[in-house]
Amino acid sequence: MNHKLANSKKVIVFLVDGMRPDGLESAQTPFLDQVPLRGAFTYNARSVMPTTTLPCITSLFFSCPPKVHGITGNEWTSLARPIPSLFDFIHQQNLPVASFYNWEPLRDLSRPGSLAVSYFLEDVLDDEGQVDRELSTLAAAWLQSHEWAFSFVYLQNTDKVGHLHGWMSPQYLGAISNADRCIRQVCSVIPEETIVIITSDHGGHEKTHHSDMKEDITIPLMIYGPGIVGGHELAGEVSIIDIAPTATALLGLETPQSWMGRNLAL
Secondary structure: OOOOOOOOOEEEEEEEOOOOHHHHHHOOOOOHHHHHHHEEEEEEEEOOOOOOHHHHHHHHHHOOOHHHHOOOOOOOOOOOOOOOOHHHHHHHOOOOEEEEEOOHHHHHHOOOOOOOEEEEOOOOOOOOOHHHHHHHHHHHHHHOOOOOOEEEEEEOHHHHHHHHHOOOOHHHHHHHHHHHHHHHHHHOOOOOOEEEEEEOOOOOEOOEOOOOOHHHHEEEEEEEOOOOOOOEEOOOOOEHHHHHHHHHHHOOOOOOOOOOOOOOOO
16 A cells, blocks of 8 residues: 655665674675765664674664663563664654565564564575575565655675674675675665665674674664765764664654664754
């Protein structure tokens, strides 16, 4: 169903699982290389402890660390306290929300009824990143043919390749290059008024993560689109929990009082 929006602003968040900033800088990424020139960026943002996928992404969507929301492993449990997720809050403003992902535990980031569309593709380990590309093709097709206000696109293969071959291995850098092509494919068809946020959940070292080492906890964060000054390096401490309040502010919405992050677009 198409939605007619009074608010034409749009925000899309791409999350490349396990993408280290120096991995991004070392890989062949012609699209992402241009993003810092077009918007605001930092290669020194911080994730949360534990640097495990579900706690990190939960922290992004609920704008608080694991010690507050209570998710400390890769199995979903009830939140420690009632906090609205980014998906649910935007839906409550009568704006359509979309999610595209290839790791099934992310289904619990929203309450039933909050998503206009939810595409899940089961991922399989392949060094070529085929499932990431299939998911991006699905996202591009839906986003260019429907009305939406906020969308989330999650690409898992980079993390899987890191665990198999090692972070900063040639295969890992190739997975980042594949993610670059996926993000470019989606961004080539979304409306010009869309503000794009690109980040990761955590980094990694050797064939693992889950520590507070710099290689694990440091992530890139980039924002571009209408109203975002190009070539602007984000100053001060930047955290994954800042993404939700930034997204809602860019949509012209108030920030829930229970969120702990800050608006990076000020």
